[in-house]
Amino acid sequence: MIALEGLTFHYPDGTAVFEDFTWRVASGEAWAVLGSSGCGKTTLLYLLAGLRLPSAGEVRIAGERIHRPRPRTGLILQDFGLLPWATVRDNIALGLRVRGFYGPDGKHAPAGEAVTARREITQTWIGRLGLEPIAASYPGQISGGQRQRTAIARTLALNPDLLLMDEPFAALDAPTREDLQNLTLKLRRERKLTTVIVTHTIEEAALLGEQVLVLGRLPNRFARHVANPGAGDPAFRTSPAYPAACARLRRELEAAR
Amino acid sequence: MKRSSILVAALALGVLWQLAAWAVHRPILPPPLEVVRVFAVEIVGDLGLDFLASLGRVVASMALAVVTAVPAGLALGQSPALNRVFSPVIYILYPIPKVVLVPVILLFLGISDLAKVVIIFLILFFQILVLVRDQAAGLRPELVASVRSLGAGRRALFRFVYYPASLPAILTALRQSIGTAVAVLYVAELFATQRGLGYYIYLHGSTLFDYPRMYAGVLAMSLLGLGLYFGVDGLQRRLCPWQFAR
Numbered sequence: 001m002i003a004l005e006g007l008t009f010h011y012p013d014g015t016a017v018f019e020d021f022t023w024r025v026a027s028g029e030a031w032a033v034l035g036s037s038g039c040g041k042t043t044l045l046y047l048l049a050g051l052r053l054p055s056a057g058e059v060r061i062a063g064e065r066i067h068r069p070r071p072r073t074g075l076i077l078q079d080f081g082l083l084p085w086a087t088v089r090d091n092i093a094l095g096l097r098v099r100g101f102y103g104p105d106g107k108h109a110p111a112g113e114a115v116t117a118r119r120e121i122t123q124t125w126i127g128r129l130g131l132e133p134i135a136a137s138y139p140g141q142i143s144g145g146q147r148q149r150t151a152i153a154r155t156l157a158l159n160p161d162l163l164l165m166d167e168p169f170a171a172l173d174a175p176t177r178e179d180l181q182n183l184t185l186k187l188r189r190e191r192k193l194t195t196v197i198v199t200h201t202i203e204e205a206a207l208l209g210e211q212v213l214v215l216g217r218l219p220n221r222f223a224r225h226v227a228n229p230g231a232g233d234p235a236f237r238t239s240p241a242y243p244a245a246c247a248r249l250r251r252e253l254e255a256a257r
Numbered sequence: 258m259k260r261s262s263i264l265v266a267a268l269a270l271g272v273l274w275q276l277a278a279w280a281v282h283r284p285i286l287p288p289p290l291e292v293v294r295v296f297a298v299e300i301v302g303d304l305g306l307d308f309l310a311s312l313g314r315v316v317a318s319m320a321l322a323v324v325t326a327v328p329a330g331l332a333l334g335q336s337p338a339l340n341r342v343f344s345p346v347i348y349i350l351y352p353i354p355k356v357v358l359v360p361v362i363l364l365f366l367g368i369s370d371l372a373k374v375v376i377i378f379l380i381l382f383f384q385i386l387v388l389v390r391d392q393a394a395g396l397r398p399e400l401v402a403s404v405r406s407l408g409a410g411r412r413a414l415f416r417f418v419y420y421p422a423s424l425p426a427i428l429t430a431l432r433q434s435i436g437t438a439v440a441v442l443y444v445a446e447l448f449a450t451q452r453g454l455g456y457y458i459y460l461h462g463s464t465l466f467d468y469p470r471m472y473a474g475v476l477a478m479s480l481l482g483l484g485l486y487f488g489v490d491g492l493q494r495r496l497c498p499w500q501f502a503r
Contacts, residue, residue, distance in 0.1 A: 046402070049402075049406050050406075051402050051405060051406065069405050069406045069407075069408065071408050073406070074406070075402075075403060075406035076403075077399050077402070077403050078399075079397070079399050080403075081399050081400050081402065081403025081404065082400075083400070083404075083417070083418070083421070084499060085421050085422070085424075085497065085499045086421075086499075087499075094404070094407060094417065095407035095408065097417065098404070098407050098408045098409045098413045098417065099408055101409075101412075101413050101416065101417075102408065102410070102413065107410075108408040108409070108410055108413070109408050137502070138499040138502045140499065140502070141502055141503070151403075154407070155407075158407065158408075
């Protein structure tokens with residue numbers, strides 16, 4: 001699904017973040033990208049999303065070289081990225097409206113897939129994520145958890161096959177975070193999504209990443225990764241294997257520094 | 258602001274005016290009721306026509322300013338390269354009090370309506386340009402990134418992000434500059450014209466010494482400013498409901 005081949009990326013100030021970095025993700029896998037701040041994990045996600053372009057090497061997704069955002073890739077950010085002037089309903093409909101704006105041109109929207117049922121699709125996701133009571137509210141009026149639900153609904157309404165999330169739950173309180181982590185696991189399984197979740201928390205990586213990519217000292221030259229077979233089930237959080245998985249990730253994280 | 262409290266404030270100002278008129282007790286400060294009576298008579302005659310002439314000039318300037326300053330502000334706001342080129346120019350021109358350009362513009366454009374429209378346009382243009390530019394430039398990069406990830410290219414970003422984001426800036430700029438615009442309109446209408454509230458006030462005050470009529474003109478000019486202010490305020494409530502949602 002994802003293939004980074006000899007990827008090199010420098011910040012505008014010349015700092016090398018990735019150098020000849022190669023990494024592969026198979027279709028349907030759930031990855032977490034773990035690292036402390038400044039390790040390049042958000043940069044990696046922006047490269048995958050086509051919002052930044054590599055200095056050398058290439059990013060391929062589903063066989064296609066990425067030069068710009070790919071229509072079937074969904075992106076969810078920590079600060080939700082909602083339009084403050086649009087209601088929850090209009091925010092959820094936004095991606096579909098953008099697709100309608102361009103038509104199924106294969107560049108901004110998947111080719112041969114005209115958006116015909118915008119209202120119905122929007123309504124389905126409003127219902128699915130329990131947003132009906134606040135559908136007419138503006139982002140400034142609702143809680144962080146509700147905003148992130150709105151962002152998730154907006155992304156999933158476009159029926160992506162790859163979901164990228166950048167610290168999606170970092171700004172939320174613990175119960176809301178667990179709630180949304182569980183929702184993510186459920187939706188991921190149900191929609192057969194390939195997911196890459198960037199996080200700085202070991203516990204979150206251990207819960208959500210069946211594979212964990214650990215980034216560390218710059219520049220990142222090889223993909224240090226850990227298999228984490230217990231992940232992907234909310235019950236893992238309370239199983240005896242969970243602390244052990246966290247401890248192993250902590251060791252890897254320290255070794256990468 | 259509640260309608261009732263605005264009404265109470267207007268009544269209070271009227272009472273103050275009446276008290277002042279009693280205290281001064283000279284023709285240069287007629288009591289409010291007399292002015293209102295003259296206003297009511299005049300507004301269906303000459304004063305009404307002058308009011309419409311002034312209103313037309315302000316509205317034309319506003320329209321012209323919005324149509325030109327908004328695209329320019331959006332372009333500068335989303336292109337740091339363009340902004341680097343133009344921002345020093347704007348930085349120099351923005352603080353110049355445009356009213357000092359009145360004689361220059363009259364020299365170039367003559368005593369036409371166009372000259373008056375252009376003067377007010379200049380004031381509004383820079384206000385709107387700067388506010389819209391800063392609003393567009395201040396959009397959080399995460400917001401733009403996440404809308405781009407939904408497939409939006411440049412055109413869709415303008416349609417769904419930059420344009421709605423700049424609406425409050427446009428209306429705020431208009432509201433903030435209405436006072437100045439009407440003041441400059443007054444100055445512009447003192448020069449060689451036969452129509453407009455500025456001319457009406459000047460004619461009755463300084464030439465004919467008809468003070469109630471002069472005050473009726475002042476009242477009309479105040480109502481013009483207030484009306485425009487309320488109009489823009491109402492527009493903001495309609496077009497930017499999220500700013501008022503609590």
